[in-house]
Amino acid sequence: MRDTFEVRAHDGAGRLGELTVPRAGVTVETPALLPVVNPHVQSVEPARLERVFGAEIIITNSYIIHGSDTLYEPAREEGLAELLDFSGAIMTDSGSFQLAEYGDIDVTTAEILAFQREIGSHIATPVDIPTPPDADREQAVAEWETTRERLGVAAEMDTGEMLVTAPVQGGVHVDVRERAGSEAAATGLDVFPIGAVVPLMNEYRFRELVEVVAAAKRGLPVDAPVHLFGAGHPMMFALAAALGCDLFDSAAYALYARDDRYLTVRGTEHLDELAYFPCECPTCSGHTPAELRGMDDDDRHRLLAEHNLAVSFGEVRRVRQAIRRGNLFELLETRTRGHPALLDGYRTLLDYADQLEANDPVSKDAFFYLSAESARRPEVIRHHRRLARLDVPEELVVTAGAPGESGWRLVPPFGPVPPTLSDVYPLTAELPDRIDDAAYEAAVDGVRALVEAHPDATVELRHDGWPKRALERAPDTVTVARLGGPEADTDSRDDGGS
């Protein structure tokens, strides 16, 4: 058990945790959002981030301070906490971003880590190499070798109580990301940022983002705190949290505001396109878009930054509450309807249902079936797997008929359910009346899973007019019968959408 991070609750691969930051003397609740504080220009002062928005942790850039005539000495003399006027945890970046942008920086990992310690950083970062998404595998591997060496340097240094991060790189090459995750964990360092994903997020490549994060997570142990570097848009916090990311950082709140862009959980709006503020925050309840458009730049940008922060912290609370209640997938169903690319991300996430299932609680509050995608949730996979372990009578009827009937119930999207499990989560799932084909198909896949695990059992499937395309998925050895009538020839039972 890692002594600085404790997972308190799981929902799928998402989790609530506590990150203890010894040098700050604080414990940060996760998932957490770290507002990026530019040491030169602050749209919203760190003290206000703490007091009004509840920020427990922020991130700033030690490389900028290191290179600044005006900040270098004050930071060394006063320390970051006083310089920034922030009493929570302060994480520092190392200049890797500048390295990626400009190709070169003038500090080594040893130098910048020593500097971070000197200025009182609580969580410091080595100089890793951010491999961009268009890099080929060879480049990704070579750059990871360099990063790994630097993590080795960091691990050997005396950094006192300061936590040190071990970034995970590898571009879009999932095998490299997985290996990087496992090698980063082996350094014994403390926090694991998944790096160089900003281009994927900026280009709405959520499908690849999910693949990359899932790969890094496979390499990392479950008790490793994971930071998704540069994830600052609230529309994807739920998706990132569902993959098991614990920390996000946002410069977006300030950068977008300066461009008159307005964050929402469904995407980005431009102030010019808003006739009404689609938000409840104090800025948006107290002003109209027209009023903001009439303000001078400073006032307008500050209010937009405050809105952007409010919605970002609000979404973190929604994600935490969803994990606590065990309905993070229900939140995902909503959030991933913000943009087709987010739906791609969700569909890809469900490819990893196995991986998500590993730490998913056996029982949660409720299971809502909310789209064809719900048929692929980890709870469905788990039930199919459980069917292999159940005792099955030699002759078994699975029936979609009324509960009074003998036999096991056939329940979309899960499949066969023995009487002992019928009142047990997730088989108590709430479905729409209008069930889509995906739910029927998943149920018949459950029958298939049962038959494959119990090849000697004789199984009869009785349905009340299920769609042909679902019934066709039953193994040939299963007798299919329609309750109270001839075999179904329904193409699709309902126009549920599929």
Added chain:
Amino acid sequence: MRDTFEVRAHDGAGRLGELTVPRAGVTVETPALLPVVNPHVQSVEPARLERVFGAEIIITNSYIIHGSDTLYEPAREEGLAELLDFSGAIMTDSGSFQLAEYGDIDVTTAEILAFQREIGSHIATPVDIPTPPDADREQAVAEWETTRERLGVAAEMDTGEMLVTAPVQGGVHVDVRERAGSEAAATGLDVFPIGAVVPLMNEYRFRELVEVVAAAKRGLPVDAPVHLFGAGHPMMFALAAALGCDLFDSAAYALYARDDRYLTVRGTEHLDELAYFPCECPTCSGHTPAELRGMDDDDRHRLLAEHNLAVSFGEVRRVRQAIRRGNLFELLETRTRGHPALLDGYRTLLDYADQLEANDPVSKDAFFYLSAESARRPEVIRHHRRLARLDVPEELVVTAGAPGESGWRLVPPFGPVPPTLSDVYPLTAELPDRIDDAAYEAAVDGVRALVEAHPDATVELRHDGWPKRALERAPDTVTVARLGGPEADTDSRDDGGS
């Protein structure tokens, strides 16, 4: 053109409008939320509803005032605006709710309308009969006859500048609701509440709710302002607005608060179940659930009522902004993932795509494909219908291949697209990379629509590995060919979820 209501913009059957309320001297922007003000007990004072939450219109109950020893005289002497301290529009209910609850009330339509006029109501209501959902057709018809007579009485009365509503009843019998809509419109009265739907909403029977509202709307002219009586939960504002409802009223904000229930756009939470406030409003950014639980009843209920109001008015702004931008369906895709019963409502709404299409703008900002349900949107229906009117070459190739290829493009979920339309809304739709079968199937349905309208054309469909279940929907006269290979035998192209 009705002179008290003007529709300013449409999105599907949803619309932005302006309701002029002559006796109040104000114009109310719609969709609008009318907080219900209990004349005896006010959780949040009307002046605060106006100043802090932006309420332009409220509703109170004239029957309660009529029967109250303490309010009867003050209301007559001061008038409602002064009694309630509210400068916007004030609508009054008549006691129909009490009639439904207690079976009898002691005023006639003529009496209560005269009283409403006397106390300065701006929009008054006759005593209609709220037919409950379990009533049979005969009862629904008989009760509607009574209501219609009373509307006749109301229409004959001298009510001055006061607007008068004509409630639409009929229980769950859609033919009765449609007839009631058309007969209510024929009275010449001003505002059209769809009544007695609260039991449907309370029991999450959104499928029937959609059927009932769609039926009433078919009976009403498009320029009639429609009030969904008792619709106070923000989770269903988008759905109701998409059906063409303009006014909602909420007692829920106060009633739920007294029960420690907390409204969200995804459903209702109980304060005891909240570890984090999933909201950005001033109450929720300024307090934690634990703090509220520690307060005395009055403070706690007031803050919960203020949250409930904030999220309700916030959702009204989101709905308005969505209609303005033409992405109300995108909002619906999100909202109807709040509960399986809301998904049923959305699936049922899409049964009426034809009806929704009638006033839908030809061009909007963007079309996001966000679920299998998106394949059934009105824009898809419209394109299929447009195919019948296009000139089609005698020999036509429709191809899913690269844009360079000759012929028409075959675009999920729309179908065949001639070169002249390829950059025109909605054919510029954004889809996920992982397309579900529903989108392919709808595209092939488009081919079918084209062939049915142009039986003499020879049509070849070229695809790049489309799912068999989609290709099977092509008419027999269409040649199906796989680009660069043998004919597809893909069961399903992608695990997009269906």
